[in-house]
Amino acid sequence: MNIEIEGSNEMTEQECRLMDIDYNPIKDGGNTMASLKDEAISYEPKTTLNIADLNKIPLSLELKDGNAKTKEGEEFTYKYAVIDDKEYRVAGTIIGGIKAILEKMPNLEFVSVLKSGAGRDTRYQVIPYQEPQQPITKAEAIAPQSQ
Numbered sequence: 516m517n518i519e520i521e522g523s524n525e526m527t528e529q530e531c532r533l534m535d536i537d538y539n540p541i542k543d544g545g546n547t548m549a550s551l552k553d554e555a556i557s558y559e560p561k562t563t564l565n566i567a568d569l570n571k572i573p574l575s576l577e578l579k580d581g582n583a584k585t586k587e588g589e590e591f592t593y594k595y596a597v598i599d600d601k602e603y604r605v606a607g608t609i610i611g612g613i614k615a616i617l618e619k620m621p622n623l624e625f626v627s628v629l630k631s632g633a634g635r636d637t638r639y640q641v642i643p644y645q646e647p648q649q650p651i652t653k654a655e656a657i658a659p660q661s662q
Contacts, residue, residue: 562602563581563583563593563595563602563603563604564601564602564603564604565603565604565606565630566596566603566604566605566606566609566628567609567628567629567630567639568603568630569598569603569628570627571625571627571644572625572626572627572628572644573624573625574613574617574623574624574625574626575624576596576598577596577597578594578595578596578605579594579595579596579597580592580593580594581593581594581595581602581604593605593606594607594610606637606639608638608639609628609639609641612628612639612640612641613626613641615641616641616642616643620643623643625643625644626641626642626643626644627641627642627643627644628640628641628642629641629642
């Protein structure tokens with residue numbers, strides 16, 4: 516649809532909307548345009564988190580293959596799981612640790628991962644997940660066991 520404005524060339528409906536200072540393309544269902552400032556405020560860089568950051572890890576997670584580059588530009592592949600639209604990297608040593616535990620506990624459903632160090636010096640220890648229990652009082656901790 517073209518609109519004629521007296522003394523000017525024809526303009527499309529979209530062009531007229533864009534000239535209207537009260538027009539909000541997102542609210543009004545038009546072409547979604549945002550300013551650089553709006554984009555910067557809502558920007559969240561894509562990151563891959565670490566599976567060790569989770570308290571309880573289900574062993575039923577589906578793993579995917581990812582590709583990335585080191586700071587030196589070397590390409591590498593890695594495994595990751597998607598949980599709540601976030602990517603969690605799963606290091607090979609974690610997978611190996613889970614394999615070792617499953618040999619002794621084949622029905623295990625959840626694990627936790629202890630993480631120490633940083634960067635290439637990061638170390639992981641996989642342990643069977645146990646539900647947190649009620650904390651005991653100091654008196655209960657030092658009381659002798661009754662038989």
